[in-house]
Amino acid sequence: MKYYSLNHNAPKVSFEEAVIQGLATDRGLYFPEKITPLPAAFFDTIENKSNEEIAFQAIQQFVGNEIPETELQAIIKETLCFDFPVVEVEKGIYSLELFHGPTMAFKDVGARFMSRCLGYFNRNDKTSKNTVLVATSGDTGGAVASGFLGVKGVEVVILYPSGKVSDIQERQLTTLGQNIKALEIDGVFDDCQDMVKKAFLDESLKHHNLTSANSINIARWLPQMFYFFFAYKALKNQNKPLVFSCPSGNFGNICAGIIAKKMGLPITHFVASTNVNDTVPRFLTNGIYDPKPSIATISNAMDVGNPSNFIRIQEMYQNDLEHFKTDFSSYTFSDQATLEAMKSIYETNEYIAEPHGAVGYLGLKKELDNYPNAIGIFLETAHPIKFLDVVEPALNVKLPIPTQIESVLGKEKISTKIKTYEELKSFLG
Ligand SMILES: *Cc1c(COP(=O)(O)O)cnc(C)c1O
Numbered sequence: 001m002k003y004y005s006l007n008h009n010a011p012k013v014s015f016e017e018a019v020i021q022g023l024a025t026d027r028g029l030y031f032p033e034k035i036t037p038l039p040a041a042f043f044d045t046i047e048n049k050s051n052e053e054i055a056f057q058a059i060q061q062f063v064g065n066e067i068p069e070t071e072l073q074a075i076i077k078e079t080l081c082f083d084f085p086v087v088e089v090e091k092g093i094y095s096l097e098l099f100h101g102p103t104m105a106f107k108d109v110g111a112r113f114m115s116r117c118l119g120y121f122n123r124n125d126k127t128s129k130n131t132v133l134v135a136t137s138g139d140t141g142g143a144v145a146s147g148f149l150g151v152k153g154v155e156v157v158i159l160y161p162s163g164k165v166s167d168i169q170e171r172q173l174t175t176l177g178q179n180i181k182a183l184e185i186d187g188v189f190d191d192c193q194d195m196v197k198k199a200f201l202d203e204s205l206k207h208h209n210l211t212s213a214n215s216i217n218i219a220r221w222l223p224q225m226f227y228f229f230f231a232y233k234a235l236k237n238q239n240k241p242l243v244f245s246c247p248s249g250n251f252g253n254i255c256a257g258i259i260a261k262k263m264g265l266p267i268t269h270f271v272a273s274t275n276v277n278d279t280v281p282r283f284l285t286n287g288i289y290d291p292k293p294s295i296a297t298i299s300n301a302m303d304v305g306n307p308s309n310f311i312r313i314q315e316m317y318q319n320d321l322e323h324f325k326t327d328f329s330s331y332t333f334s335d336q337a338t339l340e341a342m343k344s345i346y347e348t349n350e351y352i353a354e355p356h357g358a359v360g361y362l363g364l365k366k367e368l369d370n371y372p373n374a375i376g377i378f379l380e381t382a383h384p385i386k387f388l389d390v391v392e393p394a395l396n397v398k399l400p401i402p403t404q405i406e407s408v409l410g411k412e413k414i415s416t417k418i419k420t421y422e423e424l425k426s427f428l429g
Contacts, residue, residue, distance in 0.1 A: 001015055001032055001033065002014065002032075003018040003033065004031055004033055005025075005031075006311050007028025009028070010025045010028060014064075015218070018030040019114065019117050019217065019218060020118070020130060022200075023200065023212070029311060029312060031312055035259060035263060037264040038057060038263050040264070042057060042264075043266070046232065047233055049233070051084070051230055052077055054229045054230065055080060055223070055226045055229070056072065056073055058260070058263065059072070071120055075117065078112060079112040079223065081112075084226075084227060084231075085100070086377065092376060094377045094378075095377075095378060095379075096227060096230075096231045096377050096380065098227055099380060099381065099382050101143075102146045102147075103145075103172055104382060104402065105139045105142065105143050105383075107140055107144075108146065110143075110147075110221065110223050111144045111220065112147040113219055113223040114217060118153070118219075119151040119152050122152050123152070129154065130155070130211055131156075131208040131209060131210050131428070132154060133196050133199055133200070133211075134157070134158050134159070135159045135160070135196045136158055136160050136165070138169045140214060141158045141160055141173040144213045145158060145176050145182075146176070150179065154179060157428065158183065159183045159195060160173060161185055161188050161191065162186055162417065166386070166387075168388075168409070171408040171409060174413040175412060182415040183416050183417075184416065185418060187419070190294075195421050196212070198421055199421075199424065199428075202425070205428060208428055216309070221309065223256075224252060225260040227256075228260040228261075228267065229265060232267075240374055242266065243267075243269045243364065243371050244257055244271065244376075245270075245367065245377070245379070246271070246272055246273065246378075247274075247379060247381055248272040248302060249304040250309050251307040251312075255312045259316075268371065268374060269327060269328070269329065269370075269371060269374075270327060270328045270329070271331065271360075271366075272328065272330040272331075273359045273360045273378075274359065275295075275297040275335070275338065276295050276335075277295055278332035279307060279310075280310060281331055283330075284328075284329065289310075297338075298339070299338060301382070313328075329367055331362070333359050333362045337362060339358075339390075341362050342355065342394050343394060345358065352395065353380060354383070354386065354387040354390070355387055355390050356380075356382055357381060357382070360380070360381075364376040364378045383402065384399055
């Protein structure tokens, strides 16, 4: 499989090159040259397949022959070492729980898959190592740290804003050691992000083979399509149209869902639910794509003013807004509405949703008015414990600490405090 740059000013590359580079040389995102639908028999018999088999058949065309079948199967097995339950929250509304992985965030899947692909590409102990450089406002860092721990030939450097991530999140990214290094930046998330961007453009850092581990990287992004297949497998026997609502920030998740639909997965409609960072809902209303600086909210993993994957979605609809709108809606919700939804979900259904999932629920409810015969699924992208500062007071509950989290709480934090880009450079060496 070849990948082209969405800026159309860079050579086509292989899967391996796209994973190693992250972004194309013209700074465009990579996109697969072809998306081939899976045979009808795949969907007819999906309930008899294991998650590993489903994922293998779904991703294989995007990897091509660059990773041998048995190796790819092993990568998938290690990636999917946990469950993806579909839980009925109320009649006709399901939560697709993506938070049962090692760091309790859905990003575990993409991080584990990408790290193992890089590990495979480094299998011969090449002298040139890869350095994954990533800025995090919280959730990404932990998933990347855990996903890449111990992977051969890969150094990971995570930048996070000092005092701006929760205690649990900080421990998840500062306590692992080995090939995982944490840099505590005296600044806000945008400062971390700026340093990372600058480093990618810095010729003097070329020898580090820097790559990113956010959803611009195809190996982080594409495996997110698996969830949609798993949900279909669980709900297929109800024989109803399916509407999915994704709480969206950089729109990587929902974009992977649209690829699954292109591959033949019968999804009737997508809803991108956002917090007040509403660039896409505004675009659907007036046709003008007008990104704004991000606004801080209680669903902070979605505080994104200019969603990086939206350009991939536009590519799939060839910028045909009318066609796009038949498949896709997007709604924005305030923190107030999010908190009220969390309360009502808990009081009525005894289900604890964290703020991102609650935004997804709200968008789903709204869209289901248009699809009265459909089943609705919202993606629950993190475990409530990851946002306990919001969840506990809002619902007046005390959350038990899951074992995954408990295991990092006692560990010692190791990080290096830095302030400037020059300090980052000398840290990288
Ligand atoms: C990253 C994240 C999101 C947003 O996902 P995108 O693919 O960037 O749209 C939503 N919820 C949580 C908890 C996240 O960590």
